[in-house]
Amino acid sequence: MPHVLDSTRFGRLEIAESSVIRFPDGLVGLDGSRFVLLSANPARDPAPTGAFAWLHSLDDATLALPVTRPQRFFPEYVVELDEHDAPAGLRALEDPDAAEIWVTVRAAARLEEFVANLRAPIVVAGGQGWQVLNAHRDAALRVPLGTGAVAPGPAPAPVRTTSTAAA
Amino acid sequence: MLIVSRKAGEQVMIGDDVVVTVVEVSGQTVRLGIEAPRSLPVYRAELWASVRDENRAAAASADDAPPLPEDA
Numbered sequence: 001m002p003h004v005l006d007s008t009r010f011g012r013l014e015i016a017e018s019s020v021i022r023f024p025d026g027l028v029g030l031d032g033s034r035f036v037l038l039s040a041n042p043a044r045d046p047a048p049t050g051a052f053a054w055l056h057s058l059d060d061a062t063l064a065l066p067v068t069r070p071q072r073f074f075p076e077y078v079v080e081l082d083e084h085d086a087p088a089g090l091r092a093l094e095d096p097d098a099a100e101i102w103v104t105v106r107a108a109a110r111l112e113e114f115v116a117n118l119r120a121p122i123v124v125a126g127g128q129g130w131q132v133l134n135a136h137r138d139a140a141l142r143v144p145l146g147t148g149a150v151a152p153g154p155a156p157a158p159v160r161t162t163s164t165a166a167a
Numbered sequence: 168m169l170i171v172s173r174k175a176g177e178q179v180m181i182g183d184d185v186v187v188t189v190v191e192v193s194g195q196t197v198r199l200g201i202e203a204p205r206s207l208p209v210y211r212a213e214l215w216a217s218v219r220d221e222n223r224a225a226a227a228s229a230d231d232a233p234p235l236p237e238d239a
Binding site for chain 2: 009024025027028029030039040041050051052053054063064065066067085087088091104105106107108109111117119120131133141142
């Protein structure tokens with residue numbers, strides 16, 4: 001049975017159960033726990049295959065956050081999780097490398113003015129999602145797209161857990 | 168707000184399974200140890216607030232901007 005989303009932005013959309021992403025901890029400061037990733041133009045093709053997508057709430061028809069795949073703009077981007085901060089569900093993943101990483105963006109009139117939140121990425125795997133705190137020292141809260149590489153060096157696994165204790 | 172006075176080494180229980188320990192008091196800084204179930208996220212408040220503000224700003228930003236680029 002598909003979910004019916006009466007989006008205030010995109011109108012009525014049918015969402016397959018397999019596309020629902022459940023956030024056990026929600027998104028920081030926002031209500032609701034069920035979201036779906038939609039393309040920039042879901043009326044034409046809802047699959048989020050492009051550089052940008054919408055993380056649309058299924059619990060609040062008015063709530064949708066623009067997101068992007070950070071590695072598209074920051075090829076060296078990695079998510080470093082302090083082992084104390086890593087959500088249990090994420091730690092239990094059999095294959096963390098298969099997780100998809102998204103970051104929220106503040107959209108603007110021009111692409112050069114878009115700003116990404118590299119500090120609190122969204123990790124999606126196995127129908128679940130978590131907004132996590134990236135412990136990498138260069139992962140800032142507001143980074144203009146187009147500022148390039150974040151973590152210098154060879155591109156490691158997209159999500160890695162460190163045992164560095166919180167200061 | 169409940170206000171309690173604690174010394175270094177003393178603890179506060181929140182519910183049955185959250186324990187806050189005053190690890191050290193040094194000048195203006197208090198070091199706290201927090202034991203909580205893994206299912207309960209623990210955040211530094213100012214960081215939580217800045218991420219919340221960024222999430223809200225992202226959700227609001229698209230109301231004023233033109234449609235998202237389909238690719239870049």
